[in-house]
Amino acid sequence: MDLRSARFAAAFTLATLFAAPALADGVVNVYSYRQPDLIKPVLDAFTADTGIKTEVLFLDKGLEDRILAEGQNSPADVILTVDISRLTNAKEKGVTQALDDATVNANLPAEYRDPEGHWFGLTKRARVLYASKERVGDEPIAYADLADPKWKGKICMRSGQHDYNLALFAAAIAHWGEAKTEEWMKGLKANLARKPEGGDRPQAKAIFAGECDIALGNTYYVGLMQTNEKEPEEKEWAGAIKVVFPTFENGGTHVNISGAALAKNAPNRDNAVKLIQFLSSHKAQQIYAEQVFEYPVEPGLEPSAVVKGFGTLEADTLPLADIAKNRKAASEMVDRVGLDDGPSS
Structure with a gap:
């Protein structure tokens, strides 16, 4: 089995493992292009605040196609990825749904959100x-x-x-x-x-x-x-x-973003919305940005000491x-x- 096939098989196995409890209370399933160790601190903070557990499926390619193949039975609730191209690609492939949430919209400047609510920038x-x-x-x-x-x-x-x-x-x-x-x-x-x-x-x-x-x-x-x-x-x-x-x-x-999107057929939609609300918050942006050496998108929110050392970003x-x-x-x-x-x- 070549590396690509092995990764696909692993992804399928992981998806199968948590597909069964996808409808259970207190769970949100995250499909991620970001390495699990990069997102673990902020997801752990979400669980500590809400009691909602997170299950993560990491893919280095083909995430959108995976969700398409799973169709209406996809366990995906939230998509985490980087770069405007991947976020817009997820939207264009029809694997996201619009979210018009007052909390999220208040936390994130408009230039870092999809005008139709299909993706949200969390760090830049x-x-x-x-x-x-x-x-x-x-x-x-x-x-x-x-x-x-x-x-x-x-x-x-x-x-x-x-x-x-x-x-x-x-x-x-x-x-x-x-x-x-x-x-x-x-x-x-x-x-x-x-x-x-x-x-x-x-x-x-x-x-x-x-x-x-x-x-x-x-x-x-x-x-x-x-x-x-x-x-x-x-x-x-x-x-x-x-x-x-x-x-x-x-x-x-010029800046780009790490962002999130609500999956089209999210079986745990309420929990997924809670996660996106949390990820947009002051607390989560600080945790996430420090972990990945990025800048919070919230105006006036200070970056980590390491990132400050790069100089001033306008x-x-x-x-x-x-x-x-x-x-x-x-x-x-x-x-x-x-x-x-x-x-x-």
Whole structure:
């Protein structure tokens, strides 16, 4: 059995195990793209407050298809995932239902909620620059500056088709329009030090190794590297970089979210709503954000000490639903420009 088949079998087994008690009182079933250890503290806090137990099914892919296959008998109550693309994909595939809840709406700013109530942002992460402490000064850097020839041969990034970069490019389209964004992307491509590859953390490694001076990355990876006791070399990578918050012309830095959605056929709907209400609360946002090195979405709620150490985030207020509308155009643009082919193509 290959790895993919093994994971699918494991997922099916877990789903079967808790499908039977799905209608029992005091239970809420969570389907998650987030690693169980990342969400356990906040789910434990929910159980401590309400007495409602949580059962978690983790999948690294195919979550929406799994719920579709289960149909009306799906035990899924709440979906937890990251990135606006995955949240909107769940909505588009028809595995979520609308929730118009006064408590949730009051806790979460409108720009981090689906206008139709199909998903809710709980914590946010910024798409920033990792910059060499040794080779990059303290001058501010805007997103537009990434196309400046002064950075030729000095930028690293992961694939332009990755969800994190597509969201940034979609935001650029929302701010600048397609024509200007495409010219900018051509400039970004010309400034790459190498063909896009790896994840966000390997970009910090490349800066540490002197292969490039700046790289696109998410804020929370810096926290993960700084605190990685199992792989101490990552602490060295993190030690070689500083976080720079690039901005659009409105002075805001692009952010994405970790979020939740109410499953379409939630058998424990009342408990599911209670969980989403709790996850939107001041207390839960602090627990969750600290665990995953992200920022609470509640205005004025302080991030953890580690996250504060990155610097001050002034988040772009562009509604994430507007960004999601440009995702397809952004993906097509990446291919048209040949961004993933690297600088010499």
